[in-house]
Amino acid sequence: MKSNRDYTLPLLVNILHPTDFSESSRTAFHHALRAALIAKSGFTLLHVANGDEGEVMDFPGVREALERWGILPKGSPRSAIPISVKKVIAHPSAPVDAVLHYMERHPVDLIVLATQFNEGRVAWLSHSAATPIAREAGQMILLIPEGDPGFVSAEDGSVSLKNILIPIAESPAPQPAVEAAARLVARLNCPSGTFTLLHVGEPDAMPEVRLPEVSGWEWKTATRTRRCGARNR
Numbered sequence: 001m002k003s004n005r006d007y008t009l010p011l012l013v014n015i016l017h018p019t020d021f022s023e024s025s026r027t028a029f030h031h032a033l034r035a036a037l038i039a040k041s042g043f044t045l046l047h048v049a050n051g052d053e054g055e056v057m058d059f060p061g062v063r064e065a066l067e068r069w070g071i072l073p074k075g076s077p078r079s080a081i082p083i084s085v086k087k088v089i090a091h092p093s094a095p096v097d098a099v100l101h102y103m104e105r106h107p108v109d110l111i112v113l114a115t116q117f118n119e120g121r122v123a124w125l126s127h128s129a130a131t132p133i134a135r136e137a138g139q140m141i142l143l144i145p146e147g148d149p150g151f152v153s154a155e156d157g158s159v160s161l162k163n164i165l166i167p168i169a170e171s172p173a174p175q176p177a178v179e180a181a182a183r184l185v186a187r188l189n190c191p192s193g194t195f196t197l198l199h200v201g202e203p204d205a206m207p208e209v210r211l212p213e214v215s216g217w218e219w220k221t222a223t224r225t226r227r228c229g230a231r232n233r
Contacts, residue, residue: 012036012039012109013039013041013042013107013109014041014106014108014109014110015032015035015036015041015042015043015044015109015110015111015112016032016044016046016102016103016106016108016110016111017029017032017043017044017045017046017112018045018046018098018099018113019045019046019060019114020047020048021047021059021060022114024114024115024144024146024147026060026154027144027149027150027154028112028113028142028144028150029045029065029112030150030153030154030157031142031144031150031152032112032142033062033065033066033157034152034157034159035110035112035142035184036083038187038188039187040082040083041109042083042085042086043083043084043085043086044085044086044087044088044102044106045059045060045085045087045088046088046098046099047059047088047090048089048090048095048098059087062085063076063078063080065157066082068155068157069156069157070156070157088102090102095133099133100133103139108139109139110140110141110142111133111139111140111141111142112142112144113133113141114143114144114146115143115144115145115146140176140177140180159190161188161190161193162190162192162193162194163193163196164194164195164196165198166178166195166197166198167198167199167200168206168209169199169200169207174197174207175210178195178210178212181195182195182214185214186214190216190217192217193216193217194217195211195214195217195218195219195220196219196220196222197209197219197220197221198221198222198223198224199221199222199224200223200225201223202225203223206221206223
């Protein structure tokens with residue numbers, strides 16, 4: 001079913017980026033910052049301290065990134081940053097607990113998190129942290145794999161995005177993810193590409209969703225059995 005709702009309207013109010021200050025986290029930082037700029041949302045960077053008081057100085061610089069991207073002129077004051085930015089140092093604890101505890105006290109609409117196979121300083125980036133955060137947070141999560149530059153340039157903030165894969169099932173409800181993907185593309189002004197809805201199970205068990213009309217973009221579906229093979233439509 002097609003939907004003609006306006007997907008250029010903002011969806012996100014608060015974006016959370018947990019970071020361990022590694023290179024993988026810096027890539028995720030650029031994606032979180034670009035999303036916050038597009039949505040004009042609040043932007044929070046969260047780090048678990050290990051006792052080093054100088055760690056706060058390791059936070060990636062929002063102002064420096066905006067100057068590099070040409071959004072702010074060189075030497076701009078901190079007050080010139082066009083979004084609300086918070087940098088939070090959490091007390092030493094498990095990364096998963098730190099994220100969930102923060103979300104209990106502060107509303108979050110999107111978490112942007114890097115993942116890698118080897119653990120970072122406080123295991124932000126290990127799959128042992130990313131997987132339970134994704135399962136327990138109850139919010140949309142954008143995961144940036146280690147070694148993948150993603151779709152936001154660190155140098156100039158430009159966006160290159162042509163294919164979006166959306167896994168869907170009966171639970172959680174897939175419609176919010178479908179609409180979030182459509183809004184993302186519309187707000188990023190990506191001219192053309194393909195959305196693919198992926199369902200693991202029998203084709204006739206794929207949940208029905210409303211497919212937003214996004215100029216220049218097409219929708220496809222694919223099903224995959226638990227054993228092997230995929231079918232495309």
